[in-house]
Amino acid sequence: MKIRYFDHVATNPLREEILEAMLPYLKEEFGNPLSPYELGTRARTAIEEAREKVASLIGAKPSAVIFTSSGAEANNFALRGIALARQNKGKHIIVSRVEHHSVLNSARFLEKSGFTVTFLPVDKHGMVEPDTLKKAITKETTLVSIIHASPEVGTIQPIKELSAIAKENDIIFHTDAVASAGNIPVDVNELGVDLLSLAAHQFYGPKGAAALYVRPGLRIVPLIYGGIQENGRRAGTENVPAIVGMGKAAQMAKAELPEKMKHVKKLRDKLIEGITKVENVYLTGHPTERLPGHASFCVEFIEGEAMLLMLAAKGIYAASGSACSSKALKASPVLLSMGIPASLAQGSIVFTLGSENSEEDIDYLLSEFPQIISRLREISPYAGGWGNTEEKGQCIPKK
Amino acid sequence: MYSKEVMDHFMNPRNVGEIPDADGVGEEGNPTCGDVMKISIKVKDGKIIDAKFKTFGCGAAIAVSSMVTEMVKGKTIEEALSISKETVAEALGGLPAQKMHCSNLGADALRRAIEDYKSKQGIQTPKAAKTKKKKAKTVKKTRKGT
Numbered sequence: 001m002k003i004r005y006f007d008h009v010a011t012n013p014l015r016e017e018i019l020e021a022m023l024p025y026l027k028e029e030f031g032n033p034l035s036p037y038e039l040g041t042r043a044r045t046a047i048e049e050a051r052e053k054v055a056s057l058i059g060a061k062p063s064a065v066i067f068t069s070s071g072a073e074a075n076n077f078a079l080r081g082i083a084l085a086r087q088n089k090g091k092h093i094i095v096s097r098v099e100h101h102s103v104l105n106s107a108r109f110l111e112k113s114g115f116t117v118t119f120l121p122v123d124k125h126g127m128v129e130p131d132t133l134k135k136a137i138t139k140e141t142t143l144v145s146i147i148h149a150s151p152e153v154g155t156i157q158p159i160k161e162l163s164a165i166a167k168e169n170d171i172i173f174h175t176d177a178v179a180s181a182g183n184i185p186v187d188v189n190e191l192g193v194d195l196l197s198l199a200a201h202q203f204y205g206p207k208g209a210a211a212l213y214v215r216p217g218l219r220i221v222p223l224i225y226g227g228i229q230e231n232g233r234r235a236g237t238e239n240v241p242a243i244v245g246m247g248k249a250a251q252m253a254k255a256e257l258p259e260k261m262k263h264v265k266k267l268r269d270k271l272i273e274g275i276t277k278v279e280n281v282y283l284t285g286h287p288t289e290r291l292p293g294h295a296s297f298c299v300e301f302i303e304g305e306a307m308l309l310m311l312a313a314k315g316i317y318a319a320s321g322s323a324c325s326s327k328a329l330k331a332s333p334v335l336l337s338m339g340i341p342a343s344l345a346q347g348s349i350v351f352t353l354g355s356e357n358s359e360e361d362i363d364y365l366l367s368e369f370p371q372i373i374s375r376l377r378e379i380s381p382y383a384g385g386w387g388n389t390e391e392k393g394q395c396i397p398k399k
Numbered sequence: 400m401y402s403k404e405v406m407d408h409f410m411n412p413r414n415v416g417e418i419p420d421a422d423g424v425g426e427e428g429n430p431t432c433g434d435v436m437k438i439s440i441k442v443k444d445g446k447i448i449d450a451k452f453k454t455f456g457c458g459a460a461i462a463v464s465s466m467v468t469e470m471v472k473g474k475t476i477e478e479a480l481s482i483s484k485e486t487v488a489e490a491l492g493g494l495p496a497q498k499m500h501c502s503n504l505g506a507d508a509l510r511r512a513i514e515d516y517k518s519k520q521g522i523q524t525p526k527a528a529k530t531k532k533k534k535a536k537t538v539k540k541t542r543k544g545t
């Protein structure tokens with residue numbers, strides 16, 4: 001059966017050209033970049049070239065890019081590294097409620113370590129209102145971290161406005177751009193951020209390679225101590241093949257960005273239009289300020305994991321934020337913090353598109369998915385409505 | 400992740416629906432993830448002759464409902480009461496650990512259907528079942544509150 005992959009926010013396939021670029025560093029070019037002989041210096045050069053390409057993708061200076069093993073590490077590094085480096089100035093940090101777990105849990109760790117954390121609420125589209133941030137700032141605030149684009153609902157935050165507020169108050173601003181970098185234009189100066197996380201596998205690069213941008217001159221406490229790799233800011237022998245792959249991926253993503261955005265947006269719009277035609281299906285996240293390849297919904301009266309299984313049986317791979325589909329059996333905090341009732345959040349389904357998806361893929365999805373919805377609704381005791389559990393007025397409006 | 404049996408009962412669920420003139424109806428909510436299972440039974444001469452279900456829940460919950468309704472058919476009330484989350488999971492070729500509570504849901508919904516049948520027949524409800532009822536009520540409350 002043909003697989004139609006609509007889960008690009010989970011990860012992307014590794015592009016052939018990128019694999020090719022990596023292969024020598026998995027074979028004969030195995031040197032340690034710290035070694036003084038040529039085998040080592042070639043590895044060193046390969047890393048520095050990759051750094052330039054990654055820096056170019058986000059409009060940064062190469063020396064401001066620190067390679068890490070994952071987006072989660074970059075986020076941990078940013079939060080802990082800045083909170084600790086500035087704790088003499090204050091011990092209050094601000095994050096939004098719609099952050100990735102790696103930001104939320106880093107913030108909770110800091111909370112346990114004596115910091116105060118404010119978790120900013122969001123509106124029904126999952127957006128942080130600049131005024132909410134303004135009000136949360138205290139004399140003690142040293143760091144604000146707000147996600148650039150939500151992997152769960154696709155909403156793009158007004159980072160420029162938010163970072164300006166931080167700057168006015170002499171506060172460091174970090175954004176988790178893992179879901180956005182390589183998928184929409186991301187420029188650190190344009191966004192006005194001090195730190196930014198990105199990961200290679202979100203733009204067709206390998207897993208195990210990611211980066212944290214740290215504005216030149218900004219002091220950050222390392223997460224990993226050891227040797228002098230990454231200028232002493234991130235110890236450990238470099239994952240040379242993965243870093244090379246990230247460089248190649250960044251270069252390709254930058255070159256193909258306008259075309260890719262146009263392609264996935266066209267497919268996304270068709271998908272949203274088709275699926276919201278089904279009764280009692282609601283788009284989640286912002287209707288316009290969203291990732292071009294991101295289509296997320298809540299389907300009333302049925303549950304996400306069941307949808308995923310039926311879709312997978314048809315060769316369609318997608319994601320869900322329902323409680324039943326999560327290992328912890330908890331509904332997505334992102335959906336709940338947007339004010340979506342728990343019963344409706346159970347019907348969460350997320351399709352994220354990539355360059356390799358075609359119009360035919362969307363046609364196929366649109367021919368199969370409505371049938372799956374009706375089949376599951378036949379099984380559901382709520383097919384006719386929530387009865388007395390109905391929470392009218394709280395549902396997000398169609399479109 | 401799921402066994403062949405689970406996938407079979409999920410993809411081709413048996414006994415979906417409601418029995419219009421049911422002798423007993425039981426509904427159970429899942430305190431872990433907020434899902435709901437509804438089972439109705441038809442009883443003749445002390446034997447369950449038909450069972451149907453409606454479920455709002457995950458793949459495992461749907462497979463469990465399908466399996467439970469299959470298992471009870473032809474059983475006496477007493478035999479049906481011996482169905483537990485373990486026997487259902489076993490019949491399904493096992494369930495992942497975090498999905499065992501979905502199996503619980505099936506066994507509990509069935510028990511409540513039998514209770515309902517018994518109370519309609521004027522048969523005394525055992526103590527254990529009464530506490531169950533209480534638990535289910537609180538579940539409903541939290542659902543409304545969310």
Ligand code: FES
Nearest residue numbers: 324432456457501
């Ligand atoms: S019904 Fe929620 S996990 Fe099974």
